[in-house]
Amino acid sequence: MPVAYLAAEGLIAPLLEALADRVVAVQGRLVLASAATDEAAWWAANTWLEPQWRRIASIGDGAKWLRSMQRNWACHAIDWFRRVELIVEKLPPLKAKPRPFPFELPDAPMGNWTLWQKDLMLASARCSSPFANGEIEFEDDKTGPPSRAFKKLQEALTVLRARPQPGQRCLDLGACPGGWTWVLQRLGAEVVAVDKAPLDPAVLALPGVTQRVESAFGLDPKEVGPVDWLFSDVICYPRRLLDLIVRWRDSSMCRRFVCTIKFQGADEHAIAREFAALPGAKVMHLHHNKHELTFALLDEA
Numbered sequence: 001m002p003v004a005y006l007a008a009e010g011l012i013a014p015l016l017e018a019l020a021d022r023v024v025a026v027q028g029r030l031v032l033a034s035a036a037t038d039e040a041a042w043w044a045a046n047t048w049l050e051p052q053w054r055r056i057a058s059i060g061d062g063a064k065w066l067r068s069m070q071r072n073w074a075c076h077a078i079d080w081f082r083r084v085e086l087i088v089e090k091l092p093p094l095k096a097k098p099r100p101f102p103f104e105l106p107d108a109p110m111g112n113w114t115l116w117q118k119d120l121m122l123a124s125a126r127c128s129s130p131f132a133n134g135e136i137e138f139e140d141d142k143t144g145p146p147s148r149a150f151k152k153l154q155e156a157l158t159v160l161r162a163r164p165q166p167g168q169r170c171l172d173l174g175a176c177p178g179g180w181t182w183v184l185q186r187l188g189a190e191v192v193a194v195d196k197a198p199l200d201p202a203v204l205a206l207p208g209v210t211q212r213v214e215s216a217f218g219l220d221p222k223e224v225g226p227v228d229w230l231f232s233d234v235i236c237y238p239r240r241l242l243d244l245i246v247r248w249r250d251s252s253m254c255r256r257f258v259c260t261i262k263f264q265g266a267d268e269h270a271i272a273r274e275f276a277a278l279p280g281a282k283v284m285h286l287h288h289n290k291h292e293l294t295f296a297l298l299d300e301a
């Protein structure tokens with residue numbers, strides 16, 4: 001079954017590598033493939049699951065075809081921008097405002113379309129992301145969180161449809177200056193922030209927040225005791241992070257993990273595959289990820 005991927009910004013190269021000889025055609029960040037692979041989806045902002053072609057007779061004809069399928073349509077324009085704009089004007093408007101956090105994912109499907117040629121539309125009513133082109137923005141807070149990284153965690157918890165409940169114990173590894181700790185504390189969680197650098201004093205002063213000034217890799221799970229969630233945004237080689245996750249999982253001290261895999265070298269496919277091979281693991285690229293992927297393991301059994 002053909003499928004189309006919108007590569008995440010700057011990640012077209014690993015996406016094409018993951019697809020190898022399944023690539024049919026490429027325009028900008030949009031890649032047509034003869035078949036889907038789990039691995040390709042890790043590098044994509046959005047996967048168009050059921051792409052269909054339509055030769056359109058006019059702007060009205062294109063808009064009518066889209067509207068006949070469903071309400072919500074986002075466009076990823078690659079050319080013919082004025083023509084695209086005229087079609088967009090004939091479609092129901094999309095809400096583009098930043099979302100509050102927590103935010104429950106919408107149930108209504110979000111389709112994506114483009115003009116592949118001037119008169120040839122490519123559209124998919126079903127896509128992997130419920131957001132237009134896989135992009136979600138959260139309401140900003142210029143005073144609370146001490147870093148911008150907080151949006152990455154807000155997005156991860158939104159997409160996973162899971163978040164720490166009040167009173168749950170969270171370990172936040174590589175916590176400084178404290179954006180993720182701030183998000184978790186506001187959810188009502190008890191947060192143990194671990195970093196070799198000191199936490200922002202305003203975050204450390206929040207109720208339920210404590211800090212351990214040490215390396216995340218030296219922690220003994222049995223000494224720390226049971227935690228409901230382990231978060232990591234530590235800058236480190238992916239292999240070190242994978243070993244840490246496996247150690248914590250095998251200790252039975254934690255069953256839920258949300259971690260950033262930060263890539264430094266050329267081994268990204270091999271190591272990402274190892275993360276994905278952990279039973280129950282999810283590997284994904286979030287809108288707020290850069291040259292990194294988000295790993296999640298939520299064992300709710």
Ligand SMILES: C[S@@+](CC[C@H](N)C(=O)[O-])C[C@H]1O[C@@H](n2cnc3c(N)ncnc32)[C@H](O)[C@@H]1O
Nearest residue numbers: 147149174176177178179180215216233234235
């Ligand atoms: C990208 S920053 C984390 C940002 C943080 N999540 C936030 O929201 O503000 C990465 C952090 O990893 C920390 N780090 C690097 N090596 C570490 C280690 N071995 N143990 C704990 N933290 C480490 C750095 O000190 C740095 O604060």
